[in-house]
Amino acid sequence: MPAAAPAQPVAERTPFFSRPGALLGAALVVGVVGGFLGGYLGQLAGSAGTAGSASATSSPTGTVDSPAGGSCNAETVAATVLPSIVTINVVSEAGGGVGTGSIIRDDGYILTNNHVVADAANGASIVVIFSNGQQIPATLVGRSPQADIAVVKVNADSKLPTVAIGDSDTVTVGQPVVALGAPLGLSGSVTAGIVSALGRDVPVPADDGTTAVLAGAIQTDAAINPGNSGGALVDCSGAQIGVNSAIATVPNASGVSGGGSVGIGFSVPVNLAITLAEQLIETGKVSYPYFGMQVVVIPAEVAAKFNTEPGLFVEGVAPGGPADAAGLQDGDIITALDGQPAIDAAVLTRIKLTKKVGDTVEIDYLRGAEPHSTTLTLSEAP
Template identity: 55%
Template sequence: MCAQPSPEHQRRGWRGPALATGAALGALALGLAGGVLGARLAADPDASEPVGSCDVAEVAPRVLPTIVTISATGAEAGTGSGAILTADGAVVTNDHVITPAVPDGRIEVILADGERLPAELVGRDPQTDLAVLDVEPGRALPAIELAGSDDVAIGEPVVALGAPLGLSSTVTAGIVSATGRSVTVPTGEGGTTVLTGAIQTDASINPGNSGGALVDCDGRLVGVNTAISTVPDSAGQPVGGSVGIGFAVPVGTVRAITDELIEHGRVAHPSFGMTVSELPASAAARFGVPPGLVVTAVTDGGAAQAAGLRVGDLITSLDGQDAPTDATLARVVVHAADGDEVEVEVLRDGRSRQVTMTLS
């Protein structure tokens, strides 16, 4: 795919409206391609390899055979990227990549060698923006190796692989800019979700890169490229491609969610059984209370009601984190299992009390 992408192709790859997240991040848009990171080279002319960068020429040929391009067609059409998880044809991608084909459309996976295969949707989880597909190639496929943990270091060199703007087998390289980000992004169906524990990278991630792989210098998957920050125009809409601020779902989340999808076809996230509203520090100071989450509704029979929470309670600590936010709740829900206990500190009528919530 060497032709210059058309403007129509670029628009098809741009999934959903951007969300403004403040002046520092500008507008966030889901990128439907897997970008790479700009290399940071140390000024050491005597070094045999550039310090702070991967040997991309060695990593790329090992990993590229595990990277696929995904075409999803239904009422709308879009393209994205994916990575082969198992030799028998399980492929991970972003949920928003395959949304155009849900429920009755067609999904096609294009292997690195150009072979096109029909794909079946195994399962999807909009909350973590991950999905698993299944293809039947009639032979063993090369599968990507997953890193053992989420322990990537800030400044660590990484390589991104995918199909930005439909340009299959695109490779870029750079660094991990930050870790543990909680980023609110659009979902493929028009809502929003929070990417918890996301890896921030200076990758050149563009529309079409979503679902592609972010790997370390050993070629092991450390994240799935999912979103980029873009600079909004005067109307607040995203303009252009990568500005060097991209986000990837970390491998720990990828492993947990894809295992559930492959085994059960779905992911059942536990619930707190309540609705909350953030009380930021600036507003909390006016009321003379700590920042946190104000309980605005409690579900009958839910975890919050069972723990004795009431509408109007101020949650000042959750799961060991003071001044919890919506992102704190999202992080706990993504990684918790049914029956897990969460310690909560609640301020009511000027008095603080500790409660234990059992998620269900």
């Protein structure tokens, strides 16, 4: 019999490692998480020896080679970067979870994922564990659910070690990388691999019921698992180039996905993450460019039924807004934005995350059966 067609991979947030109970004394016992690695029991100790230990994945010589040439000494990278990587515990009456963050300012600002700390917006507490085992309460500075980025802050007695910030625009496919974090609650863990692809727009569910987009995400085969969320993806110099945020999993016969790393992980490019983090630090929120329209997705099967093109149906246009000024009207069907097919709402989210007020967006649309093009200038939201 012919082999069955392989199941399509499903992108999902790298869940922070959920666990029942609360932080007890110096040690956190991580409970079993069904659907991730059932039956696995890990212990996150608050002592300096355990919390600061590194579990490095590398070749016998301590280097990670890439098909494109070049290599990383994972041991050297780990020694350089781990002091600036923290484990983030979110604790509530219902339980909590474990994620990761990187210290981006020596006065205590820490970059992480929104889905790691979103519960703090509803009263959960945050405790940060440093590589030396020290535990300090943290506060939520601000978050961007749409980009899955957040910032928390601790008040430390002295300046903290910070991660070097790289340039994600210079990352190349095939270059070696190292991921650092707390997979399954195991602090100070290090994995290594290469950049598998660039420019992935990865839609993932947001905690507010909307869709977050990892815009222009870096794909890597460095092992990323639940608990790595918010951690650093770094280059061979130890400079952060991404925020580890999501993994792809293969659904089973019932369509249910789960499990750990299958070698397909996604990181928010650090250039975008830092831009958003700076806004959060300065104002506590992110201001997104404004389109001035409401749209509804027309799936391909619906478009075929009504003999039209798939795209974004313009349901409403704000008078005097950017869409109105660009000539768009209710009932138009947007087929492309900046040359990219408008097949889902995520394309709008990507543009809002990667463009700023005053930037322009080229729009292809249908009015009836007639194709048109226009240029929309993004503005500030009213």
